[in-house]
Each structure stands twice: as C-alpha cells, then as structure tokens.
Amino acid sequence: MKFNTKTIHGGQKPDPAYGAVMPPIYQTTTYAQSTPGGHKGYAYSRSHNPTRNALENALASIENGNFGFAFGSGLAAIDAILKLLKPGDEVISTNDLYGGTYRLFTQIFEDFGITFHFVGMKNASNIENYVNANTKLIWVETPTNPMLNIIDIKAAANIAKKHGVLLAVDNTFATPYLQQPLDLGADIIMHSATKYLGGHSDVVMGALVVKDKDLANKLYFIQNASGAICGPQDSFLVLRGIKTLHVRMQRHCENGKAIATYLATHPKVEKVYWPGFKEHPNHAIAKAQMRDFGGMVSFTTKGNNYAEAIQLVEKLKVFTLAESLGGVESLAGHPASMTHASIPKEDREKTGVVDSLIRLSVGIEDETDLIADLQQALG
Numbered sequence: 001m002k003f004n005t006k007t008i009h010g011g012q013k014p015d016p017a018y019g020a021v022m023p024p025i026y027q028t029t030t031y032a033q034s035t036p037g038g039h040k041g042y043a044y045s046r047s048h049n050p051t052r053n054a055l056e057n058a059l060a061s062i063e064n065g066n067f068g069f070a071f072g073s074g075l076a077a078i079d080a081i082l083k084l085l086k087p088g089d090e091v092i093s094t095n096d097l098y099g100g101t102y103r104l105f106t107q108i109f110e111d112f113g114i115t116f117h118f119v120g121m122k123n124a125s126n127i128e129n130y131v132n133a134n135t136k137l138i139w140v141e142t143p144t145n146p147m148l149n150i151i152d153i154k155a156a157a158n159i160a161k162k163h164g165v166l167l168a169v170d171n172t173f174a175t176p177y178l179q180q181p182l183d184l185g186a187d188i189i190m191h192s193a194t195k196y197l198g199g200h201s202d203v204v205m206g207a208l209v210v211k212d213k214d215l216a217n218k219l220y221f222i223q224n225a226s227g228a229i230c231g232p233q234d235s236f237l238v239l240r241g242i243k244t245l246h247v248r249m250q251r252h253c254e255n256g257k258a259i260a261t262y263l264a265t266h267p268k269v270e271k272v273y274w275p276g277f278k279e280h281p282n283h284a285i286a287k288a289q290m291r292d293f294g295g296m297v298s299f300t301t302k303g304n305n306y307a308e309a310i311q312l313v314e315k316l317k318v319f320t321l322a323e324s325l326g327g328v329e330s331l332a333g334h335p336a337s338m339t340h341a342s343i344p345k346e347d348r349e350k351t352g353v354v355d356s357l358i359r360l361s362v363g364i365e366d367e368t369d370l371i372a373d374l375q376q377a378l379g
C-alpha cells in the first residue's frame with residue numbers, strides 16, 4: 001500500500017459490531033465478562049480500548065512499523081521511552097531540541113540518575129565521540145525547533161547499531177509523509193500527535209511506533225503500568241486527522257516554500273531558515289531523507305530588534321500569534337519571548353534564537369493571503 005492509501009486504510013477495518021466505517025468512540029472503562037477472564041480481548045480501558053487500538057494500528061501502519069502506542073501527550077510518550085532506562089545509563093541527545101523534552105530530561109530524569117549529553121549533530125559523526133559503555137539511547141529531533149537544522153538519521157542509526165544503542169527519532173516536524181525513520185534504521189519513532197498528525201489544533205496527544213516485538217512488549221508494559229494513555233474521544237480525533245495527513249502536508253509544503261521564497265527576497269529580512277534552500281547547511285541530507293521540506297519556516301529581521309519583532313507578530317492578522325504548530329491554520333511565534341524565554345539570552349543566542357527570530361507554522365490557507373499578511377506586517 002502506498003502512503004496516501006495507508007493514511008486512510010492502514011491497519012483499519014470496519015467495526016465488527018455494526019460495520020461502522022469509522023471506529024465508534026468506545027467511551028467505556030470496562031467490559032462485561034461471561035466468566036472471570038472470559039472477555040473479547042478488552043478488560044479495562046487503561047490496558048486496551050478499541051478506539052485507541054484502531055488509532056495505534058493506523059500509527060504503526062503510516063510509520064512502516066509493527067506496533068503503535070498512543071499517550072496523553074507527546075511528553076508522556078517521551079517519558080515512556082526514558083523509563084526503558086536505569087540509573088547509570090547515558091543518553092546522547094541533540095543540543096537543539098524541543099524545550100519540553102530538554103526540561104523532562106534535565107529536571108526529571110537527571111534526578112533518577114540518568115546522564116544526558118547534549119551535542120551538536122549537524123555532523124552526525126560527532127555522536128560517536130560521546131558513546132561509552134553506559135550509553136543506551138541516542139535522541140534525534142529533525143528538523144529541529146525552531147532553527148530547522150537537519151540531522152542525518154541513517155548516519156545516526158549506523159552509529160547506534162555499531163554500539164548496540166537504541167535510536168529514537170522525534171518525527172513531529174516531518175511526519176511520516178516527509179520522512180520514515182524506521183526505514184532509515186531508527187528503533188523508536190516519537191510524535192507529538194498534537195501537531196501535524198491531529199492537524200486541527202484540537203487535541204493534545206503523543207505516539208510511539210516501533211518494529212521490534214521485544215521493544216514493543218517493554219513499551220506496552222510501561223504504557224499500561226504508568227498509565228499515561230489518551231482517551232477514546234481524542235483517539236477518534238487523531239485517527240480522523242491522519243486520514244487527511246498527506247493532503248494537508250502537501251499544501252503545508254507548497255505554502256512553506258512560497259513563504260520562505262517570499263521572505264528571502266524581502267529587504268527587511270536578514271535570514272530565512274528553511275531546509276529547502278540550497279544554501280541550507282544540510283540541504284543535501286534533507287533532500288535525501290525527506291520527500292519535501294515541510295511547512296515550518298523561521299526568519300530574522302535586519303537590525304535584530306526585540307521590540308520590532310514583537311510589533312511584527314502583533315500586526316499579523318491571518319497568522320495567529322500562538323504557541324504550537326502543525327494545524328491547518330497559520331501560526332506565528334516569537335521564541336525569544338515565548339517558547340525560549342526561560343533560556344538565558346546568551347545561551348539561546350548560541351543556537352541562533354536571537355531577539356528578532358520569528359517562527360512560522362505555515363497553514364493550508366491561500367498562499368496569497370499569507371504573503372499579503374506578512375507584507376503588511378513587515379511594511
């Protein structure tokens with residue numbers, strides 16, 4: 001099955017009860033048993049729920065995996081991966097990653113005796129410098145937030161395999177429409193399904209997908225034992241979102257390209273970060289591992305003025321000033337005062353998050369309206 005068919009049919013079949021084409025929202029905690037243990041595969045909804053299971057099958061299918069797991073948020077999904085580890089274990093993580101992931105690693109799991117190395121991965125061979133006998137996990141996020149750096153997944157997977165270490169990839173920005181990390185050698189795919197998979201800014205959810213059965217058993221045990229599952233209503237919404245993922249992503253990419261190209265010619269714009277430009281430092285890797293370049297675009301303005309950047313995002317009318325990304329509507333954010341405000345100016349500037357940096361999640365509206373909006377705000 002091709003990807004554009006899998007989003008609609010992958011892992012899905014009509015509901016056995018009445019043939020409903022979309023799975024019913026099984027809003028139930030428990031299931032009647034004919035005799036103790038005599039049930040139809042469902043005993044309690046933390047362990048299994050038919051609506052969540054339908055979503056989990058779809059997730060596994062679109063990522064070319066064998067097992068999918070849905071959680072109450074992206075961070076709950078990452079939390080489950082980290083629970084595979086023990087005190088004394090070490091993790092090598094990209095140094096340019098989602099702030100909430102960084103907070104979970106450093107403010108929760110460091111206290112449990114896990115050591116994290118945050119390293120530059122623009123050149124993936126740098127990972128190997130930090131591998132030792134305690135290394136258990138390599139954490140890659142690509143493209144990164146908000147600088148849109150690209151990390152070579154295949155190169156990272158080769159290092160992971162050579163040393164018998166797990167490779168997890170946060171595939172939130174790319175989605176399986178653009179890149180399929182399991183096919184490139186990754187062991188675990190993680191999603192904030194809150195973003196493109198849900199796609200409509202109406203649900204918070206996380207997901208994991210793996211191929212390996214032993215790894216799946218361990219993750220299922222953690223999902224059930226720790227209990228950070230999502231509810232049936234949210235499962236239904238994300239399953240519905242996935243059915244249009246390929247159509248939405250195609251338009252996100254077209255509009256992203258149009259906006260990046262427009263911004264690059266604007267006299268007030270200093271620099272545009274978008275992996276589709278030939279000048280992007282890892283454009284060749286992006287081209288090799290991604291189908292297209294996505295709908296996320298960041299840029300800075302000349303003079304690098306904090307107040308001017310805030311004025312710019314306030315003036316936008318079609319773009320909404322808001323956190324998050326990946327929905328059908330266009331959003332704009334100012335990392336220095338929003339997502340990255342808690343990071344000291346000196347530290348954030350080292351990774352490129354300067355005062356005038358603006359991050360756009362380009363939606364699927366008409367591109368001429370989006371460009372006109374940026375034009376009036378920049379004007």
Ligand SMILES: *Cc1c(COP(=O)(O)O)cnc(C)c1O
Nearest residue numbers: 073074075098170172192194205
């Ligand atoms: C939003 C996000 C997360 C966290 O997901 P939540 O659903 O908000 O918990 C993790 N990684 C990336 C890249 C994200 O954008």
